[in-house]
Amino acid sequence: MCGIVGYVGSASSAPILIDGLRRLEYRGYDSAGLAVHGSRAIEVRRAVGKLRNLEAALAERPLDGHVGIGHTRWATHGRPSEVNAHPHVAGPIAVVHNGIIENHLELRRRLVAAGCTIASDTDTELVAHLVHLEVERGKDLESAVRAALGEVRGAYAIAVLSSREPDRIVVAKASSPLVVGLGDGENFCASDIPALLPYTKRMLFLEDGEMAVIEAGAVQVTTIAGKPVERAPRVIDWSPVMAEKAGYKHFMLKEIFEQPRALEDTLRGRLDRENGDIHGHEIGLSDADARAIDRVVLLACGTSHHAALAGRYFIEALAKVSTSVEIASEFRGRDAVIRPGDLVIAVSQSGETLDTLIAAKEAKAKGAKVLSIVNVIDSAIPRMSDATFYTHAGPEIGVASTKCFSTQVANLLMFSIWLGRRRDTLSPARAAELVEGLARLPQTMKDVLSGTRQLVANLARRYVDARDVLFLGRGLSFPIALEGALKLKEISYVHAEGYAAGEMKHGPIALIDNRVPVFVLLPKDSHHERSLSNLQEAKAREAIVIGIATEGDEQARTVSDDLVEVPDIAEELTPFLTVLPLQLYAYYVADFKGTDVDQPRNLAKTVTVE
Numbered sequence: 001m002c003g004i005v006g007y008v009g010s011a012s013s014a015p016i017l018i019d020g021l022r023r024l025e026y027r028g029y030d031s032a033g034l035a036v037h038g039s040r041a042i043e044v045r046r047a048v049g050k051l052r053n054l055e056a057a058l059a060e061r062p063l064d065g066h067v068g069i070g071h072t073r074w075a076t077h078g079r080p081s082e083v084n085a086h087p088h089v090a091g092p093i094a095v096v097h098n099g100i101i102e103n104h105l106e107l108r109r110r111l112v113a114a115g116c117t118i119a120s121d122t123d124t125e126l127v128a129h130l131v132h133l134e135v136e137r138g139k140d141l142e143s144a145v146r147a148a149l150g151e152v153r154g155a156y157a158i159a160v161l162s163s164r165e166p167d168r169i170v171v172a173k174a175s176s177p178l179v180v181g182l183g184d185g186e187n188f189c190a191s192d193i194p195a196l197l198p199y200t201k202r203m204l205f206l207e208d209g210e211m212a213v214i215e216a217g218a219v220q221v222t223t224i225a226g227k228p229v230e231r232a233p234r235v236i237d238w239s240p241v242m243a244e245k246a247g248y249k250h251f252m253l254k255e256i257f258e259q260p261r262a263l264e265d266t267l268r269g270r271l272d273r274e275n276g277d278i279h280g281h282e283i284g285l286s287d288a289d290a291r292a293i294d295r296v297v298l299l300a301c302g303t304s305h306h307a308a309l310a311g312r313y314f315i316e317a318l319a320k321v322s323t324s325v326e327i328a329s330e331f332r333g334r335d336a337v338i339r340p341g342d343l344v345i346a347v348s349q350s351g352e353t354l355d356t357l358i359a360a361k362e363a364k365a366k367g368a369k370v371l372s373i374v375n376v377i378d379s380a381i382p383r384m385s386d387a388t389f390y391t392h393a394g395p396e397i398g399v400a401s402t403k404c405f406s407t408q409v410a411n412l413l414m415f416s417i418w419l420g421r422r423r424d425t426l427s428p429a430r431a432a433e434l435v436e437g438l439a440r441l442p443q444t445m446k447d448v449l450s451g452t453r454q455l456v457a458n459l460a461r462r463y464v465d466a467r468d469v470l471f472l473g474r475g476l477s478f479p480i481a482l483e484g485a486l487k488l489k490e491i492s493y494v495h496a497e498g499y500a501a502g503e504m505k506h507g508p509i510a511l512i513d514n515r516v517p518v519f520v521l522l523p524k525d526s527h528h529e530r531s532l533s534n535l536q537e538a539k540a541r542e543a544i545v546i547g548i549a550t551e552g553d554e555q556a557r558t559v560s561d562d563l564v565e566v567p568d569i570a571e572e573l574t575p576f577l578t579v580l581p582l583q584l585y586a587y588y589v590a591d592f593k594g595t596d597v598d599q600p601r602n603l604a605k606t607v608t609v610e
């Protein structure tokens with residue numbers, strides 16, 4: 001997830017672009033850059049790290065011009081470095097981009113074969129070269145962008161300059177956000193509303209598959225295919241702070257609702273729907289390596305540990321490899337047995353958690369191969385890993401992890417499908433069903449979020465004063481029970497326990513009375529009957545029972561005091577749906593209590609101490 005911004009008018013563009021980027025820095029912050037039409041050519045300044053480094057570069061070598069584009073980067077292809085920072089230049093063309101180009105490998109091969117010299121590891125630079133080739137064939141900038149995008153698959157919001165047409169910016173959008181701001185004798189573009197609010201409140205929202213030519217006195221919108229589009233501007237009455245959170249009260253709530261998008265970005269380019277398989281080149285193992293794995297050991301902390309627990313179910317069920325899950329700090333604390341045939345998977349949002357990093361290094365030193373599942377590109381864990389299968393959730397600001405959890409679970413499921421196919425433990429038909437289920441998942445998650453939000457907020461209001469809350473689940477619902485309890489503890493400071501439902505009778509059942517809400521996860525899966533019995537056991541001790549069940553489950557409805565329903569879905573996909581109401585419940589309890597939701601007391605987003 002990156003931020004882009006553009007300006008065309010009579011003012012000096014660089015300060016406006018920098019100001020816009022500062023408001024977009026929440027979208028990414030590993031490098032930044034500007035391209036501005038100077039008196040003769042396009043000039044570019046780029047810098048690694050926070051925006052202040054770019055400002056320092058500009059103070060040394062200022063940019064002067066009335067038309068320009070800017071970018072703040074959250075790396076997805078290629079490590080954070082100056083050469084990978086945007087804008088990317090090819091001949092007279094400069095491009096900034098937010099999104100992921102799916103067919104980048106194929107485009108890179110073709111461009112290299114056509115004689116292009118590609119300086120960076122990014123997918124974006126390829127777009128600059130494609131546009132350049134079209135301009136060389138005699139096209140104007142608008143037609144060149146149109147033709148180039150005909151070759152691109154994936155998600156993008158791009159803004160393009162050409163030194164041959166210094167009065168305009170051409171922008172285009174597919175899946176990634178882009179707004180055009182309308183001023184008086186000046187016009188703007190940006191990834192998001194907040195970048196533009198100090199300059200204008202009149203915005204044109206582009207739809208997927210649309211592009212626009214932005215000049216100081218006019219904005220023309222067309223489809224990428226070339227059909228004119230009439231679009232009325234809208235007036236936005238947000239305050240800049242609200243806008244940064246896209247209208248949500250907290251980043252955590254925004255990130256909960258961002259999960260369908262985060263999933264979509266994480267699945268993009270990886271589902272092989274034609275063959276019911278996963279494109280697994282990022283996993284870094286050959287088919288022979290996949291067949292030779294003796295054992296998988298998953299290492300993680302906190303929420304990532306819960307994702308890893310779900311991963312164990314997938315790997316054992318689909319690929320039939322014996323798998324253990326280790327809390328990274330505990331793995332380090334003993335002389336754990338690791339053999340050369342073991343595959344260690346380190347799961348981490350930040351890629352910097354010290355316990356996970358050291359545990360992975362220890363495992364590597366003992367001869368294991370290390371694959372990591374990480375969200376922050378080129379962080380410490382990917383740098384020491386043999387391969388990294390990145391999640392593409394974008395920056396997560398709320399300390400309590402939500403969207404990164406879902407994308408970690410998605411990567412673990414994709415890994416297991418890939419492994420199962422290579423080991424012949426997963427039939428092509430079943431793999432195809434799972435791949436199709438994954439492809440549909442973002443929409444289903446969207447439906448669950450909008451369908452349960454009010455109901456869950458009401459439950460939170462009703463039980464906000466409960467001193468203890470239990471979460472029970474079996475099978476794949478057990479890690480979700482743990483995650484539901486962790487979320488509640490983290491942000492609302494309520495004592496909560498996640499338990500394997502079958503273990504309740506060995507202890508936590510003593511906690512139950514008529515003041516304790518008990519969430520029982522019982523989607524229609526292979527554990528349903530037994531989970532229903534556990535629900536009845538809790539009910540018999542007068543607990544307040546909240547069932548999280550599959551739509552139409554009449555037994556669950558009869559015994560639950562409150563019921564949250566999720567759609568019927570393949571067992572492996574249930575965690576993606578059942579976790580949503582639990583995240584919302586924790587959020588609303590915390591909000592009603594008035595705690596600091598995004599930065600709860602005593603916690604840190606990234607823990608780099610032992």
Ligand code: G6P
Pocket residue numbers: 301302303304347348349350351352353356399400401603604605606607
């Ligand atoms: C901290 C965060 C948690 C996170 C855990 C592991 O405790 O507050 O949200 O789950 O670290 O972090 P990682 O970056 O390794 O996933």
